[in-house]
Amino acid sequence: MDTLAIVILNYNGKPFLAKFLPAVLATADGHPVYVADSASSDDSVPFLKSTFPTVRVIELPRNEGYAGGYNAALEHIRTHYGGATYYVLPNSDIEVTPGWLSPVLALLEANPNIAACQPKIRSYNERDLFEHAGAAGGFVDWLGYVFCRGRVFATFERDHGQYNDNQQVFWATGACLFVKATVFHQTGGFDASFFAHMEEIDWCWRIQRLGYEVWACGESTVYHVGGGTLHKSNPHKTFLNYRNSLYMLYKNWPANGWLWPKILFRLVMDGLSSLLFMREKQWRDVWAIIRAHFAFYGALPKLHQQRRLLKQQQTTEVKLYPKSIVWQYFAEGKKTFNQM
Template identity: 75%
Template sequence: MDTLAIVILNYNGKRYLETFLPSVIANAEGFPVYVADSASTDDSVSFLRAQFPSVRVIQLASNEGYAGGYNAALASVREQYGGARYYVLPNSDIDVTPGWIAPILQLLEANPAIAACQPKIRAYDRPRQFEHAGAAGGFVDYLGYVFCRGRVFATFEDDLGQYDDNRPVFWATGACLFVRADVFHQTGGFDSAFFAHMEEIDWCWRVQRLGYQVWACGQSVVYHVGGGTLHKSNPRKTYLNYRNSLYMLYKNWSGDWLWGRILFRLVLDGVSSLLFLKEGQWRDVLAIIQAHFAFYGHLPQLRQQRRALRQQQTTEVKLYPRSIVWEYFVEGKKTYRELT
């Protein structure tokens, strides 16, 4: 069994593999590199086999998104190649840096309670600035809205060393996620119903309910292009983010007033729809409406998951106790360090 396996999920991402895979291989620190291809329709697989013979290629039968794709890929790593004690899951559009693995591996080895960890995520095209997908570690407020150290909604901080510490966070980004393999498989991996977006936050929430921890490591840095598979302007991304946020909140909230929170979310999502409408983005408005109907249609399955998770729970998990929407848009608190 390897200590670490580097596993990249690919779907029609040949251009990113061509650009970023050489750096991953050069900075793999002797650990095996896998690319799991989600039935790409470009020539990703033939390109990999011809240009990167050292990479272990896993061909998946279909595109099941980030969640289902990584579930299948990591199962294949375990069954076909003997597995690893830890996995790192960098997006295909991640540019790694020398020494990016060692600090996180040291954290994982020193503290068996850590189930997931992330490096600092900077923007590839703005190298001093934190990137949207994870920044320096994420949190969730009591209504299910997410934010990060270094990025709150559309405000992005420059990395000036203010988050160079190693510390627990609520969620670690799926853009470059390190996970403890036995915990990943023990928990059934990601919820494949999410397809993509927020499945890693849902998983981080679930493992904390079992007593594990999630950390961010300030000594490791990578750069992320972002939107490599699904651009932020695509209404499909809006749909997945809004739907999956509701899925996550309903499944995992273990306190009182669940439906009060859901109804409050309905109001706030309605307000955000008006903002989209003001900008003429009517397809995003339709995506939010569809997301809510998809949530209601999926309630029977979510209810079963909720019950099972409550039976398994050993640790109470604390969310950020105030509304990040209120603090950002009304109180004008734009950065993590300004928050209560």
């Protein structure tokens, strides 16, 4: 069994593979590199096989998004290649740096209770800024809104070493996620119904309910282009973010935590946020929010079953950030993590 497997999920991402895969191979430290292709319609697979013969290519039969794609890929690695102790899941649009693996592996091996970890994520295009997808580790507030060390809503901090420590966090980003293989398979991996977006936050929440920890490693840095598969301006991204946020909350919210009042309040807040899209005449995003709400209602029977099962399995109470990040950011003017 390998100590670490580097697994990149690809969907029509040949330009990113050509640009970023050489650095992954150069810094792999002898660990195997896999590319799991989600039935790309470009020539990613023949390009990989001809240009990077040392890469182990997994050809998936269909595109099941980040969640289903990685579930299938990691199960394939376990059954066909003997698995690994840890997996790292860098997006295809991640630029790695020399020595990016060793600090995270050292942290994981020093604390067996850590089941998920991430490096610092900085912007590929604005090199000294933290990037939206994870920054230096994420948290969830008492209404279910997510934020990060280094990024709160649309405020991105410059990295001047303020988050160079190794810190326990609530969630680690799927842009470059290290996971403990036994825990990933024990929990069934990501919730495939999410398809993409917030599945890693849901998974981090679930594993903490089982007593595991999530950390950010400030000694490792990678750079993220962002929106490599689904651009932030795409209304389908809006749909997935709003729907999956509600999925995650319903499944994981504490039994004694006033679930429905908070769900209803979130629905109102989501409605208010649609006014911002209306102001910009982004009608497809408004419709995406409406569709997300109805998708949530339709999924309630399944979500309720998942909620009951997770409650039965839970061994540890999970603490959320006790304040409202929306109030602190917009009303109190606290724009950075360290101000909160």
